[in-house]
Amino acid sequence: MRRLVTLLPIRSARRRGAQLTPPQPRPRGHQRLESLDETARRELAEETGVEAGSLHLEQVGLYSAPDRDPRTPRVITCAYLAIAPNLPSPRAGSDARTARWSPVAETRELRLAFDHNQILADAVELARDQLQFRAIAPAFCQREFTIAELREVFEAVWGVSLDKPNFHRKVTDSPGFLVPTGRKRPTGNGRPATLYRAGPATALVPPMMRPSAPAS
Template sequence: MAHVSRARQKVAVTADLVILTIREGRLCVLLVERAGEPFAGSLALPGGFLRGAESLEDAAARELAEETGIAAAKLYLEQVGVYSEPGRDPRSPRTITCAFLAVAPDLPLPVPGSDARAADWYPVTEARATRLAFDHDRILGEAIEAARDKLQFTSLATAFCGEEFTIGELREVYEVVWDVELDRPNFHRKVTDADGFVVPTGGRRPATTGRPAAVYRAGPAELLIPPMMRPSATKL
């Protein structure tokens, strides 16, 4: 029987990051302007190729620091998807990327570097209306939906807050990410009823009107029981 030779296809591996924060009451994503081809001058998610003995997590952290000057240690970082369609990257016939969702509160203005000409925060609504490089439109959209779903069943919302926060500030996270308006008393009850979601610090924060607001910190829970169910579909 004749042996059939099979050419081995070279595969490149990359890590891309969807970095979300809330700035001035708007959900924002970090985008870089590409300095080189392909897609020179286009906006894209930060990311790059895996090097040497790096893990995907190591590559994501390195690319984040190189292209923006932001340290991954300050972020909530989690894999949210793998993208492997042929031709998704013109530089290689086969490039597989692992997308990471990163979340942190009040992140600073990024400092571009490496192959990024510029880096800045863009409101998600604006980013979704822009044609991003590669298949980053799809990655961004799916990562945002993943974040919205995680707010229902996990304590991810606290990653958008500082070390200490009020229930009102936590509610703003849900309202901004879900693009809804929530009932304040009902939200307060659900948050405080969820076992281990938030822990009171005993402190209070002065308010412009009314009584000072109680201050909380993130509790030990990773899963919310009962969950914070998302209202009707959002507009983003």
């Protein structure tokens, strides 16, 4: 089952610059100024071990309701959506002590603090939308992947099941989306699947339309 969501605790979220009050001076010298995007990328790498290169990062939005944290007014959070393959479990003992993975289908049942359920819902919805038009699906996979693995990404994020033959055509016909590596991967049982890498295209043309009703 594909896991897509990590939840970093509030304490960590504050330290990593997600809160927009001026940052505390860092203990060891040489405090280089960085954008929030860079901060999010660096801290996520530090806490989960994901190398920054293979990481698709995107702003979800700014959450600034004055009473969103009843303990302290004026806590403002900028939420990010990260897309990456093969994420390791959050490191025990790190800031992300209570971080965990959750399948997309179960995110609605989670009970998070403050407005984090809303933030998470917005992030999932953003991922679902982006998947239709942008060529970000390979970011969920290894550097080389099969069409079936790519299809599982769409099925997991959208919570639907897609027609295998039509999906195959759509992704292979989309210009610049996939480049075959020439290699094949034995499936153990059945014909081996050809391996692909992410192509140069940034958009998916024509778009992969998301079915309205969840299929069986």
